[in-house]
Amino acid sequence: MSAKEVKKNSIIQNALKLFSTKGFYNTTIPDIAKSMQMSVGNMYNYFASKEELAKYAIKYSTNILAKQLRTINHMDISCKEKIFLFTREYLENVKDSPEVIEYFLRVYLSNREVFAQGCEGFLCVSEFVTEVMILLDEGAEKNELRQQEFFSAFSMVMGCLGGFAFLSGEKVLDKDLLEYSDSVAENIYRALKSDKT
Amino acid sequence: MTRHKPKIVWLQAITCNGNTHSLLSSNSSRFELFLNSFDLFYHPSLTTDTSLDDAINLENIDFLLIEGAITSSSDYFTISDNNILDLLIKLANKASYIISVGSCASFGGIHAKFDEDKSIKGVPDYLNNLELNNLKQKIINLTGCPVHPEWILQTLFTLKNNKIILLDDKQRPKEIYYGLAHHGCTRNEYFEWKVEAKSFGVKEGCLFYEQGCRGPMTHSNCNRVLWNDVNTKTRAGMPCIGCTEFDFPRENMLETKKNIGIPTQVPLGINKRAYLTITGVAKTFKIDRLNNKLINKEEYENS
Numbered sequence: 461m462s463a464k465e466v467k468k469n470s471i472i473q474n475a476l477k478l479f480s481t482k483g484f485y486n487t488t489i490p491d492i493a494k495s496m497q498m499s500v501g502n503m504y505n506y507f508a509s510k511e512e513l514a515k516y517a518i519k520y521s522t523n524i525l526a527k528q529l530r531t532i533n534h535m536d537i538s539c540k541e542k543i544f545l546f547t548r549e550y551l552e553n554v555k556d557s558p559e560v561i562e563y564f565l566r567v568y569l570s571n572r573e574v575f576a577q578g579c580e581g582f583l584c585v586s587e588f589v590t591e592v593m594i595l596l597d598e599g600a601e602k603n604e605l606r607q608q609e610f611f612s613a614f615s616m617v618m619g620c621l622g623g624f625a626f627l628s629g630e631k632v633l634d635k636d637l638l639e640y641s642d643s644v645a646e647n648i649y650r651a652l653k654s655d656k657t
Numbered sequence: 658m659t660r661h662k663p664k665i666v667w668l669q670a671i672t673c674n675g676n677t678h679s680l681l682s683s684n685s686s687r688f689e690l691f692l693n694s695f696d697l698f699y700h701p702s703l704t705t706d707t708s709l710d711d712a713i714n715l716e717n718i719d720f721l722l723i724e725g726a727i728t729s730s731s732d733y734f735t736i737s738d739n740n741i742l743d744l745l746i747k748l749a750n751k752a753s754y755i756i757s758v759g760s761c762a763s764f765g766g767i768h769a770k771f772d773e774d775k776s777i778k779g780v781p782d783y784l785n786n787l788e789l790n791n792l793k794q795k796i797i798n799l800t801g802c803p804v805h806p807e808w809i810l811q812t813l814f815t816l817k818n819n820k821i822i823l824l825d826d827k828q829r830p831k832e833i834y835y836g837l838a839h840h841g842c843t844r845n846e847y848f849e850w851k852v853e854a855k856s857f858g859v860k861e862g863c864l865f866y867e868q869g870c871r872g873p874m875t876h877s878n879c880n881r882v883l884w885n886d887v888n889t890k891t892r893a894g895m896p897c898i899g900c901t902e903f904d905f906p907r908e909n910m911l912e913t914k915k916n917i918g919i920p921t922q923v924p925l926g927i928n929k930r931a932y933l934t935i936t937g938v939a940k941t942f943k944i945d946r947l948n949n950k951l952i953n954k955e956e957y958e959n960s
Binding site for chain 2: 530580581582583586587589590591593594596597598599600601605607608609610611613
C-alpha cells in the first residue's frame, strides 16, 4: 500500500467516526481535516469532495466485513458454523469499531441521495454481497440451507444483523452485545436451514 | 485416370438416425464435394449396391464412421443376429481412422442411461484399449446430438489432406471444439448485462439465467458455423443444452439449476466469486435498450 493510500485510509477511519456520530450533513471537510490535524487544502489532495469521501468510506467499511466473511467462507466447516462465526465477528465489529456499522446504518442507508451516482445498487458493496452469495450458495449446495430467492435469504441475514447493531447503537440492550451472538446466529440459521436437516 | 477416393464405411449401432439426418442436411455444395472426394462404400440408409457383409469383407477401410452407442449384449441389440460389438471390432481392425459420429457413439448418450443394459457405452469405451494395427490416429469423437454436418465433412477433409487432426482431452478435434457455443451468440450483450429472456423463442434476453442455456460451458462452434447456414438454437431462442459434452443428456435441461437464486455452474473457467461480483455490478444498471422489445407487434399493426 502506498503512503498516499495509507493516509487515505486514515482519513476514512476518522471520517467514519465523525459521520457516524454527527451525521453526513453535520460533518464538514474542515471537521475531518481538524480531526486529522491537516489543513483543509491538503484534504482535497486526497478526496475531491465530501461525497467522494463518503463513497470511499462505504467501500472501505464493507470491505472489512467482506474480508472477514471471505476468510470464513474458505474454512472447511459447516454452513451453520460459518453463520455462527460470522455473526460473532460482525457483533465484535459493532462492539469494537461501532463507527464501521453505524456508518452503514446511519449514513449509507439513510442518505441514499449521496450515493445515487456511482454507488447505486451493489456498486460499492459488491465484494461483501458476493461473499454472502458464496455463503448461501455453498450452504444450499450441501443441502444445509433450503432453496429460496436470493434476496429473501440475503435480507434475513443482513436485516437481522443490522437490526441488532441498531439496538446496540441505541444502547437499549441489557446484556453485553456478544452474549446475544449465538442466539442471533441460531435465529438466522433456523430461518434459512433446510427442512430436512 | 481415376483418383483414389478414400473409402468410407458408416456403421449404425443403437441410434435414432439423427446424425444421418444431419449429414443429409449439410450444405449442398459441400455435400456434393464430399461425394466427389470420398467413396461412401456403405451406409445402411444411403447406399444400395453394398451390404454390411461387403463392408466386413473389405481389406481396408479408410474411414470407419460409427453412429450410435455400442453394447456387448446381444439380448438388447443385434444386426441380423450379429452382436454389434463383434461387428465393430471386425470393422475397426481394418480401419485407418475411426470416427464416432454423435454423442451416443462418443459417450453412449441417452442409451447409456438404460438401466437394464449397463454395457451400453461409447465407441472409445470399447476400442481405446484394443490394439488396432491399422489405426493412424486415436479414435476421433465428433460429439453433438446430432453432430453438425460440417463437423463430419471438415474432419474427413482435414484427415484426407493432413493425415492428422489435433484432439482435445475428450478426443474431439480441437479446431471444431476449442471454443464455446457461447462464442458468436447474438445474445452476448444480454449475457454481459444480465438481462434475462422472458420466454423461449424471443429475440431479446439471455437464456443462461433461467432457461438452462449451457452455451458458456459447452465446447462447440455452433454460433460460428451456423446450422443450415442460417441459425442456431440460441439465436432462435432455444437454450444450448450442452449436447457436445460427456454428461449429455442431463436432467431438467430447460432450467438453470440454482442455489438460493445463484447459478450452481458459472461460465467455464471463471472463478465463481469473480463471476458473482461482476454480474452483481452489471445488474445494478438497467439499460433501456436491452430491456425493450426489438420489434414491436404494434409497428406491424400500424404499418
